[in-house]
Amino acid sequence: MLHIALLGKPNVGKSSLFNRLAKERIAITSDFSGTTRDVRTQQIDIDGRPCLLTDTGGLDESSALFGAVKTMSLSAAKKADIILYLVDGKNYPDEEDRKLFYSLVKLGKPTALVVNKADNDKDKERAWEFGSFGAEVLIPMSVSHNRGTSNLKKWLLTFLPALEEAPQIEEDEDEWDDFTEEEPEELLPEEPQDPTINIGIIGRVNVGKSSLLNALVGEERAVVSDVAGTTIDPVDESIMYNETIFNFVDTAGLRQRGRIEGIEHYALKRTQSVLERTDIALLVLDASQPFTELDERIASLVEKYELGCIIVLNKWDIAHADFKNSTEAVRDRFKFLAYAPIITVSALSKKRVAKIHDLILQVHENYARRIPTSKLNELVEEASIRHHLPSDQGKLVKIYFATQFDTCPPRIALVMNRPKAMHFSYKRYLMNRLRESFELEGTPIILIPRKRGEKDESSGA
Numbered sequence: 001m002l003h004i005a006l007l008g009k010p011n012v013g014k015s016s017l018f019n020r021l022a023k024e025r026i027a028i029t030s031d032f033s034g035t036t037r038d039v040r041t042q043q044i045d046i047d048g049r050p051c052l053l054t055d056t057g058g059l060d061e062s063s064a065l066f067g068a069v070k071t072m073s074l075s076a077a078k079k080a081d082i083i084l085y086l087v088d089g090k091n092y093p094d095e096e097d098r099k100l101f102y103s104l105v106k107l108g109k110p111t112a113l114v115v116n117k118a119d120n121d122k123d124k125e126r127a128w129e130f131g132s133f134g135a136e137v138l139i140p141m142s143v144s145h146n147r148g149t150s151n152l153k154k155w156l157l158t159f160l161p162a163l164e165e166a167p168q169i170e171e172d173e174d175e176w177d178d179f180t181e182e183e184p185e186e187l188l189p190e191e192p193q194d195p196t197i198n199i200g201i202i203g204r205v206n207v208g209k210s211s212l213l214n215a216l217v218g219e220e221r222a223v224v225s226d227v228a229g230t231t232i233d234p235v236d237e238s239i240m241y242n243e244t245i246f247n248f249v250d251t252a253g254l255r256q257r258g259r260i261e262g263i264e265h266y267a268l269k270r271t272q273s274v275l276e277r278t279d280i281a282l283l284v285l286d287a288s289q290p291f292t293e294l295d296e297r298i299a300s301l302v303e304k305y306e307l308g309c310i311i312v313l314n315k316w317d318i319a320h321a322d323f324k325n326s327t328e329a330v331r332d333r334f335k336f337l338a339y340a341p342i343i344t345v346s347a348l349s350k351k352r353v354a355k356i357h358d359l360i361l362q363v364h365e366n367y368a369r370r371i372p373t374s375k376l377n378e379l380v381e382e383a384s385i386r387h388h389l390p391s392d393q394g395k396l397v398k399i400y401f402a403t404q405f406d407t408c409p410p411r412i413a414l415v416m417n418r419p420k421a422m423h424f425s426y427k428r429y430l431m432n433r434l435r436e437s438f439e440l441e442g443t444p445i446i447l448i449p450r451k452r453g454e455k456d457e458s459s460g461a
């Protein structure tokens with residue numbers, strides 16, 4: 001059974017995280033033998049997968065010197081398979097912390113830097129400050145506000161083998177052997193821990209949204225309303241596809257079409273309410289008609305909400321168009337959605353509609369992608385050697401390091417000396433380089449130039 005250790009200085013939230021993870025277990029928790037006063041180890045379950053969790057908290061004020069933390073952390077880390085190093089996101093990164101973290105990384109075990117107390121979006125964004133630790137995986141979270149725990153669990157699940165059924169039955173032995181031989185990574189790739197994708201079907205009147213919904217949902221309509229524990233908004237419709245719930249957001253309006261037809265204001269309002277709850281937008285365009293300004297305004301909302309996107313060129317059966325010319329026309333008109341794949345379909349005849357399902361899975365995987373820190377920094381370094389950052393009134397502009405601090409969509413902080421001098425075109429260049437190197441089709445990438453906190457001069461660089 002894999003063993004996870006929670007490490008970090010006093011008061012960063014280790015016990016709180018321990019309790020949260022332990023509370024969500026499914027199996028009966030028992031105190032693990034060898035429990036000492038300071039180190040608690042329990043068997044827990046993460047989504048039905050058992051593991052051991054050790055909390056190294058409990059250092060009292062007198063022993064709360066950094067040396068004690070270090071000794072305890074190193075000894076717990078040596079026994080563990082996976083290391084979670086917690087820091088307090090309300091504080092600035094601390095050089096001692098960084099050094100300890102570095103010595104833990106050198107143990108060569110999967111190690112995540114968990115930036116706790118990121119209670120709100122502003123705190124979460126500040127988590128990039130800890131990018132100077134050079135962690136391969138940086139996860140901002142707030143135990144007390146229950147934010148980011150699913151990201152943490154998702155990361156942990158990539159290491160925990162799926163052992164939903166214990167091998168009690170003798171006959172299952174062969175199957176069991178096959179099962180355990182697989183790499184954990186293959187069992188659970190980059191899939192979301194909560195396998196629901198919220199999908200918004202948007203577009204102006206009469207482009208074929210309702211027809212597309214029917215074609216996508218088909219016979220399986222509302223299958224998952226029976227699935228225990230899934231709460232579905234009555235205005236939504238869901239299907240199960242490859243063990244993932246596709247939840248089509250706010251389809252009620254599409255079912256009662258014709259009622260408020262033609263009102264531009266309504267179209268935009270509905271689009272906004274849909275997009276607020278959406279991960280992936282299916283932007284439906286009518287390939288048999290010229291694109292309109294309303295198409296453009298609706299499309300621009302996808303950019304505003306920073307969503308994954310697939311452009312569906314519908315009515316292809318009557319478009320009499322050439323694929324190359326049509327896609328060029330889309331690219332020309334919807335420049336800000338250059339990242340979105342284009343698919344031509346006929347919702348009426350259902351031609352190629354089935355391909356949209358796999359495309360949704362792929363785009364969502366990209367939307368949730370976490371780029372390993374070392375690969376990200378290699379790329380940024382190489383890109384800036386190939387094309388130097390333009391100087392700022394003769395002063396050198398430098399990127400110290402890059403750190404991805406969020407997913408859905410990927411958000412990357414570029415920590416630099418003169419963030420204001422980062423030109424839009426250089427950002428675009430970096431984004432293009434990222435898209436060339438990593439699978440990011442269909443997702444926006446958010447690059448945020450930042451300057452390090454004043455109290456942080458000693459670290460990084």
Ligand SMILES: Nc1nc2c(ncn2[C@@H]2O[C@H](COP(=O)(O)OP(=O)(O)OP(=O)(O)O)[C@@H](O)[C@H]2O)c(=O)[nH]1
Nearest residue numbers: 010011012013014015016057058059117142143144
């Ligand atoms: N704002 C905020 N406070 C938190 C969060 N998580 C924990 N805390 C608080 O931080 C304090 C320390 O939490 P603990 O879980 O006891 O921290 P610990 O790392 O186990 O501390 P030691 O047992 O001393 O090693 C408590 O007052 C928690 O309520 C969080 O996400 N946000």
Ligand SMILES: Nc1nc2c(ncn2[C@@H]2O[C@H](COP(=O)(O)OP(=O)(O)OP(=O)(O)O)[C@@H](O)[C@H]2O)c(=O)[nH]1
Nearest residue numbers: 204205206207208209210211257315318346347348
């Ligand atoms: N030829 C053809 N007609 C289609 C296709 N998809 C939809 N239509 C037709 O286009 C018209 C509008 O389709 P709807 O699905 O109602 O469009 P909508 O976007 O939901 O429309 P509103 O609810 O009014 O916004 C209907 O007459 C459909 O039969 C298609 O792929 N090919």
